[in-house]
Amino acid sequence: MHSHTLKKAFFLSFGLAFLSLTNVVYAQSARKNDVIVKRDSTKIQALILQISYEKINYRDLAAPDSAKAFIYMDQVARILLKNGKTINVKDSVAAVRTPPDTVGQYADMNNLPENKFERSVVMANSDQLRDKYEYHKNKSIDGKNGSIVFTSFAAASFISGIIIANSGNSSDNKKFGNSLAITGPVFGGVFGLICFKNHKFHKAKAAKVKSELERRNQPLESFRLTPGFDVQNKSGFLTLRVFF
Numbered sequence: 159m160h161s162h163t164l165k166k167a168f169f170l171s172f173g174l175a176f177l178s179l180t181n182v183v184y185a186q187s188a189r190k191n192d193v194i195v196k197r198d199s200t201k202i203q204a205l206i207l208q209i210s211y212e213k214i215n216y217r218d219l220a221a222p223d224s225a226k227a228f229i230y231m232d233q234v235a236r237i238l239l240k241n242g243k244t245i246n247v248k249d250s251v252a253a254v255r256t257p258p259d260t261v262g263q264y265a266d267m268n269n270l271p272e273n274k275f276e277r278s279v280v281m282a283n284s285d286q287l288r289d290k291y292e293y294h295k296n297k298s299i300d301g302k303n304g305s306i307v308f309t310s311f312a313a314a315s316f317i318s319g320i321i322i323a324n325s326g327n328s329s330d331n332k333k334f335g336n337s338l339a340i341t342g343p344v345f346g347g348v349f350g351l352i353c354f355k356n357h358k359f360h361k362a363k364a365a366k367v368k369s370e371l372e373r374r375n376q377p378l379e380s381f382r383l384t385p386g387f388d389v390q391n392k393s394g395f396l397t398l399r400v401f402f
Contacts, residue, residue, distance in 0.1 A: 191219060193238035194229060202229070206237070208292065210285060259283045264374050279367055284376045287367050291378060294364035301357030308350035315342020 194202040194214060204216035205224065213231055217224040237245040265280040282290065319339025323332045371378060 190240040192216070192240050194234060195236045195238065196229070196233055197235045199235070206239070208289070209237070210288075212285075259374075261286075264370075275363065276366065279370050284371065284374060287371050287376070288378065291364055291367040291371070294360040294367065297360035298357050298364055301353045301355075301360060304353030305350045305357060308346040308353060310346075312343040312346025312350060315339065315346060318342075 192204045192206040194204050194206070194216065196202070202216070203219045205219060206214060206216045207226070208215040210231075213228045214234065214237070215226070215228045218227045221227070231247060234247050236247055239245065261283050262281045263283065271277045271280065279287065279290070316339050319335045319337070319342060321335070322338060323335025325331055325335075368378065
């Protein structure tokens with residue numbers, strides 16, 4: 159009976175936290191291969207990292223350790239995304255390579271910020287800013303998800319510890335339950351707070367980068383997808399429209 163109670167309590171204490179962690183990990187890792195179809199009909203099995211008006215940054219899944227690579231847009235016929243959608247790259251859309259704005263183009267060189275990060279923001283070109291924004295936005299999301307996981311763990315540990323401590327008259331139950339009710343929330347609370355601080359830290363940096371792009375009248379994304387329908391072939395398509 160005592161063994162059965164402890165087993166039940168163990169699954170109860172970590173069930174909620176494990177469920178939250180599973181949902182977060184699944185949401186972040188459920189990715190299928192993207193496919194880049196070149197104009198000569200060859201295909202690249204890839205994990206696309208970023209699409210800009212000039213090129214596609216991706217990880218080549220056929221290369222050792224999925225090495226990072228890029229391909230210019232004028233070499234691409236279409237992109238098969240992991241979510242099943244297809245981007246047809248029209249000849250009239252992105253057939254030329256246009257250099258991005260230069261480093262420091264928008265900076266007041268006589269009045270640069272003293273803060274290192276803020277200085278790097280005003281000195282970066284717009285493509286680099288979009289990379290910075292994506293990085294800090296993703297880090298902010300990771301911090302938020304981590305905070306949710308550890309907070310759930312803390313709550314589950316506390317509730318389960320109370321249940322165990324009050325189940326039966328066994329001294330072992332009370333000892334284990336009280337320990338779980340104390341150490342679980344402390345552990346979850348500390349790491350939850352760390353993740354929350356990371357969330358706020360990267361969110362603030364992402365906001366600064368976004369403000370700089372808005373000051374330059376530059377979009378956060380370098381492309382826009384427009385749906386369409388080919389009447390002759392009776393098929394849908396997405397057109398990639400880029401910002402120059």
